[in-house]
Amino acid sequence: MGSINIIPAQLLGMDRYWKGFLPEPSVRTVGDMECVLADPDSVELDSATPLYYMYRDLAMNETDREILSRQNIRYDITVIPPMVLSGEYVKTKGHYHPEDPAGLGYPELYQVLAGEAHFLLQQKGLLDVVAVAASAGECVLIPPGYGHVSINSGEEVLVMANLVSTLFDSEYAVYEEMQGGAYYAQEKEGDENPNGINWNQNPRYVSAAPIREIAARDIPEQGILHGTVFRHGMEIYDLVSGSADLSFLNEPKRFV
Numbered sequence: 068m069g070s071i072n073i074i075p076a077q078l079l080g081m082d083r084y085w086k087g088f089l090p091e092p093s094v095r096t097v098g099d100m101e102c103v104l105a106d107p108d109s110v111e112l113d114s115a116t117p118l119y120y121m122y123r124d125l126a127m128n129e130t131d132r133e134i135l136s137r138q139n140i141r142y143d144i145t146v147i148p149p150m151v152l153s154g155e156y157v158k159t160k161g162h163y164h165p166e167d168p169a170g171l172g173y174p175e176l177y178q179v180l181a182g183e184a185h186f187l188l189q190q191k192g193l194l195d196v197v198a199v200a201a202s203a204g205e206c207v208l209i210p211p212g213y214g215h216v217s218i219n220s221g222e223e224v225l226v227m228a229n230l231v232s233t234l235f236d237s238e239y240a241v242y243e244e245m246q247g248g249a250y251y252a253q254e255k256e257g258d259e260n261p262n263g264i265n266w267n268q269n270p271r272y273v274s275a276a277p278i279r280e281i282a283a284r285d286i287p288e289q290g291i292l293h294g295t296v297f298r299h300g301m302e303i304y305d306l307v308s309g310s311a312d313l314s315f316l317n318e319p320k321r322f323v
């Protein structure tokens with residue numbers, strides 16, 4: 068692998084989405100992602116080519132840092148420039164969250180800050196697979212027990228924020244062993260609908276449920292988070308600076 072040519076934060080437009088201190092991002096390259104792509108052998112990019120950037124553990128000031136660390140929560144911003152890799156829309160690697168001490172999986176709250184995303188959610192037992200389409204301002208809650216992949220299905224840079232527990236490490240084994248999630252988001256042939264997605268089932272998942280497609284804005288329960296007034300369009304970072312109770316991210320059992 069050659070050296071990694073990281074796009075500087077300013078060129079990624081990060082100053083529009085984050086005014087505070089910005090640490091160096093973690094980067095996933097083509098080489099990191101080969102094990103989860105639909106057709107890695109046909110990708111002609113150098114394996115050192117960066118695909119996405121994860122700015123983790125952000126806080127605007129020391130007060131917010133204290134609020135986050137007291138609640139064991141992390142705020143991250145992920146930036147995925149648009150790209151199609153041998154017909155497949157660029158995406159995150161994909162992972163599950165482990166069970167919390169009460170036996171449910173840790174959830175996670177995402178918000179699209181710019182661009183167009185599809186969140187591919189798959190329940191551990193594969194009885195449910197959902198593609199949630201989300202545009203700027205819209206939120207998606209990753210429910211307990213679901214693995215997730217974020218896909219840049221648009222032509223613009225996708226910028227997403229997330230709030231997640233710091234009490235666990237993500238689990239990648241299923242996505243690595245199965246070469247990705249249960250479905251691949253691939254370009255539609257022809258130019259009739261150039262932005263359309265073909266959801267092609269990953270043949271290694273013999274028993275995955277048919278994919279359901281829904282829009283984030285049509286999921287009513289994501290409008291209000293457990294007593295905290297929160298609607299699509301409000302900034303999820305305001306939950307931090309407004310000292311909202313984020314304990315549902317660590318103790319989902321209290322809220323189901």
Ligand SMILES: O=P(O)(O)OC[C@H]1O[C@](O)(CO)[C@@H](O)[C@@H]1O
Pocket residue numbers: 095121122123143144145159160161162175217229231237
């Ligand atoms: O670890 P993956 O599957 O590449 O996904 C990256 C995403 O996961 C997170 O670590 C949070 O779950 C984000 O920082 C980032 O958007």
